[in-house]
Amino acid sequence: MTKINLKKVSKYVLLVYLAIVILFCAGTWDRLITKGPLGLLKLWWFLIFILVFTLWLLLYLRRMKKCQERGKKCAGLSFAETLFRYRFLIEQLVSRDFKIKYKRSVLGVFWSFLNPLLMMIVQYVVFSHLLGIRGNVEHYAIYLLCGIVMWNGFNDCSTQATRSITSNAPLITKVYVPKFIYPLTRVLSSFINVLLSMIPLLLVTMIYGLFATPHLYLTKTVLLLPFGLIFLLVFATGMGLLLSSLMVFFHDVEFLWSVISTIWMYATPIIYSLSMFEGKAPWLITVMQFNPLYHFIDFMRNIIIYGQAPAFKEFLICGAFAGGMLLIGYAVFHKLEDKFILYL
Amino acid sequence: MAEDKKLMLKIEDVTMRFRMEEDRAGSLKETVTKLLSRKLRFKEFEALKNVSFEVYKGDVLGIIGRNGAGKSTILKIISGILKPTKGHVERFGNIVPMLELGSGFDMDLTGRENIFLNGAILGYSKPFLTAKYEDILAFSELNEFINMPLRNYSSGMLMRLAFSIATVVEPEILIVDEILAVGDENFQRKSRNRMKELMSGGTTVLFVSHDMNQIRELCNRVVWLDGGTIRLQGTTEEVCDQYAL
Numbered sequence: 001m002t003k004i005n006l007k008k009v010s011k012y013v014l015l016v017y018l019a020i021v022i023l024f025c026a027g028t029w030d031r032l033i034t035k036g037p038l039g040l041l042k043l044w045w046f047l048i049f050i051l052v053f054t055l056w057l058l059l060y061l062r063r064m065k066k067c068q069e070r071g072k073k074c075a076g077l078s079f080a081e082t083l084f085r086y087r088f089l090i091e092q093l094v095s096r097d098f099k100i101k102y103k104r105s106v107l108g109v110f111w112s113f114l115n116p117l118l119m120m121i122v123q124y125v126v127f128s129h130l131l132g133i134r135g136n137v138e139h140y141a142i143y144l145l146c147g148i149v150m151w152n153g154f155n156d157c158s159t160q161a162t163r164s165i166t167s168n169a170p171l172i173t174k175v176y177v178p179k180f181i182y183p184l185t186r187v188l189s190s191f192i193n194v195l196l197s198m199i200p201l202l203l204v205t206m207i208y209g210l211f212a213t214p215h216l217y218l219t220k221t222v223l224l225l226p227f228g229l230i231f232l233l234v235f236a237t238g239m240g241l242l243l244s245s246l247m248v249f250f251h252d253v254e255f256l257w258s259v260i261s262t263i264w265m266y267a268t269p270i271i272y273s274l275s276m277f278e279g280k281a282p283w284l285i286t287v288m289q290f291n292p293l294y295h296f297i298d299f300m301r302n303i304i305i306y307g308q309a310p311a312f313k314e315f316l317i318c319g320a321f322a323g324g325m326l327l328i329g330y331a332v333f334h335k336l337e338d339k340f341i342l343y344l
Numbered sequence: 345m346a347e348d349k350k351l352m353l354k355i356e357d358v359t360m361r362f363r364m365e366e367d368r369a370g371s372l373k374e375t376v377t378k379l380l381s382r383k384l385r386f387k388e389f390e391a392l393k394n395v396s397f398e399v400y401k402g403d404v405l406g407i408i409g410r411n412g413a414g415k416s417t418i419l420k421i422i423s424g425i426l427k428p429t430k431g432h433v434e435r436f437g438n439i440v441p442m443l444e445l446g447s448g449f450d451m452d453l454t455g456r457e458n459i460f461l462n463g464a465i466l467g468y469s470k471p472f473l474t475a476k477y478e479d480i481l482a483f484s485e486l487n488e489f490i491n492m493p494l495r496n497y498s499s500g501m502l503m504r505l506a507f508s509i510a511t512v513v514e515p516e517i518l519i520v521d522e523i524l525a526v527g528d529e530n531f532q533r534k535s536r537n538r539m540k541e542l543m544s545g546g547t548t549v550l551f552v553s554h555d556m557n558q559i560r561e562l563c564n565r566v567v568w569l570d571g572g573t574i575r576l577q578g579t580t581e582e583v584c585d586q587y588a589l
Contacts, residue, residue: 088464088468088469088470089464089465089467091464091470092460092461092464092465093461093464096450096453096457096461099452099453099457100450100452100453103452104452170448171448171465172425173420173425174425174441174448175423175425175441175448175465175466175467176423176424176425176439177465250375252373338427341420341425341426342362342363
């Protein structure tokens with residue numbers, strides 16, 4: 001077993017942590033610093049939260065070091081060791097999936113930019129001009145684009161991951177590799193596309209914003225964009241783990257998922273807005289609170305269109321959905337993974 | 345003879361039981377309907393029964409037996425792909441399985457990209473592969489074809505590439521499941537020499553074959569599996585003479 005350099009790992013973990021905290025503070029500055037006693041209270045809560053979390057992180061890193069010295073097992077350590085040991089494989093698998101996707105197309109990686117743009121144009125024309133259901137949504141084109149990019153990202157990640165175990169069957173039956181690597185790499189390679197599609201999203205927003213009335217400018221809340229993306233990534237990973245493990249036993253999952261994801265898409269305010277249901281169907285707004293994708297997309301729209309940091313509550317809700325999905329996905333995957341080989 | 349050598353593998357009392365569903369439910373609907381009608385019956389089948397043996401450093405262990413004797417199952421358990429129902433395996437070194445033709449290959453990638461992909465799957469590191477890249481290329485005799493997508497390769501070329509990647513490393517434990525004869529006569533000779541080189545270089549090899557000549561030529565110890573149990577184990581001579589009878 002290769003020993004990993006925990007000092008290096010700790011350094012990276014702390015750097016990432018620091019970056020996250022700085023981004024968070026910078027992005028939510030306006031919400032963080034509000035006048036009045038209530039604002040001060042909020043600030044205190046925030047500081048306490050950060051302090052506790054930092055302490056916990058430091059203690060855990062220390063524990064990992066102790067475990068390594070004594071040769072004991074601990075979850076964080078074995079996870080770091082697995083990632084370290086298989087980092088080259090992960091890198092190779094991600095780059096393979098990414099390369100394969102556009103291998104024989106002329107425009108190649110440009111499709112990552114083009115696809116959401118074309119989708120937006122089609123849907124904009126259909127829903128705004130033909131059907132006229134744009135309602136009272138401001139900047140409808142950007143509203144659509146945000147929704148499309150986020151939804152497509154999630155859909156692509158989870159659909160790609162669904163077949164990750166079954167299509168890698170020849171490898172899984174021959175070489176021992178921690179099996180979660182296969183869905184993980186599929187999700188990651190699709191996630192590269194999501195990252196790339198952020199470029200047209202932001203570009204179009206800036207160009208559109210100049211000509212729209214009222215003008216639409218990106219504000220410094222764009223710094224919070226990584227949070228929305230991380231929530232989406234974590235959530236999609238959990239979904240990918242769940243779907244890929246079920247897929248081994250029931251090939252129906254693939255077909256079922258395409259139906260479910262279509263239903264889910266229409267159940268999510270991508271082309272319509274919740275404000276259209278105010279008065280008409282208030283229960284729908286309540287039900288929507290349980291749709292994780294609604295929260296993720298709303299998070300994104302807040303940042304890009306309304307230029308305001310999402311409420312702290314929203315961070316917690318999105319985080320809980322993402323983390324919960326990952327836990328469920330991993331639990332199911334872990335329980336089933338030893339049986340995969342008998343069914344492949 | 346074995347006492348002064350380092351223990352590499354310890355297979356202890358391994359039993360592998362499969363549950364064979366009488367006809368496997370392939371879909372959710374089938375499973376549900378069968379569960380409801382209580383038709384989901386299982387037939388138990390023991391592929392391995394209380395198998396124990398040890399492998400020491402430098403051993404070239406041949407595993408022989410008829411079809412269905414459990415040879416491939418024991419290899420899978422040793423490499424960690426299958427978890428045994430009972431018993432356990434201790435490994436004291438890194439294991440590299442020799443992959444079957446093309447199982448780690450991606451047909452749309454070039455030979456070069458596949459060397460890195462396949463190498464990563466086998467657990468080699470990036471600096472190692474970069475350093476050995478020229479060796480692999482030279483051994484596979486693919487020359488300028490290395491930058492072509494694999495779908496344009498002939499099966500012989502694929503075999504040569506697979507063999508070159510698998511044997512470039514000197515793994516502590518190499519698992520070979522009958523793939524020695526690859527390529528044309530010239531390459532077969534080359535690959536056999538490479539195998540011998542590996543085996544004399546201190547690598548421990550587990551080797552499954554039906555070709556008794558190969559077993560006699562390469563192995564120093566042989567385990568004879570029969571119906572999931574060890575019929576006989578010992579030096580090549582002893583076991584092979586018995587097996588022929």
